[in-house]
Amino acid sequence: MPPIRAILFDFDGLIVDTESVGYQTWHELYAKHGHDLPVEIYAQAIGTEFNDLYDPRRDLDALMGKALLWEELEEGRRVRETELRTSLVTLPGVIDRLEEARALGLPCAVASSSPLSWVGGWIEQLGLRPYFHHLTTLDDTGKVKPDPSLFLHAADRMGVEPEHILVFEDSLNGLRAAKAAEMRCIVVPGPMTRHLNFEGALRRVGSLAEVSLQELVEK
Secondary structure (H helix, E strand, O other), X not given: OOOOOEEEEOOEOOOEOXXXXXXXXXXXXXXXXXXXXXXXXXXXXXXXXXXXXXXXXXXXXXXXXXXXXXXXXXXHHHHHHHHHHOOOOEOOOHHHHHHHHHHHXXXXXXXXXXXXXXXHHHHHHOOOXXXXXXXXXXXXXXOOOOOOHHHHHHHHHHOOXXXXXXXXXXXXXXXXXXXXXXXXXXXXXXXXXXXXXXXXXXXXXXXXXXXXXXXXXXX
């Protein structure tokens, strides 16, 4: 097995659990309109973006039998999401793994389907920017996971071949992107993705606190 020479981190749901907050706002919005939004349905969007396959706005319109006033509804939902985000902190094991990677001389980067305005703001707020070689986001490739372009772009910027990169992900779309990029992937499912089957992952763990980069490098 090729040696590990760099680490790629997803952002949403892996470094900070923004995924659960997003789901909560949509669940509340559905409830206000008399409908449920099961996590198993919403999870289709985790790690990617709303698209032709799944869009909660389109689904709620169908349930209501009419087109809702989404500009107003979205504004209220975003305000609610901002309120909920104030309580978010870095997930367990994230800083430990970043410190371990630094000690081992392994460069780290973020590869996220979210825009730089979102990812960069959070990384700065959490004080994590010094740990990362760079941030690859939607702004760089115009494509989202499961397309592998984000991971390949990040690899190119680090100057490391894909087979030498280890990816940390929380979503099925992220795992699919890593596999398509021919990178090894350890999956750390969150509340939104624990019910999914992550076949093909190098390992599935409960948190990054359960991972030893030293052990992986030695193997």
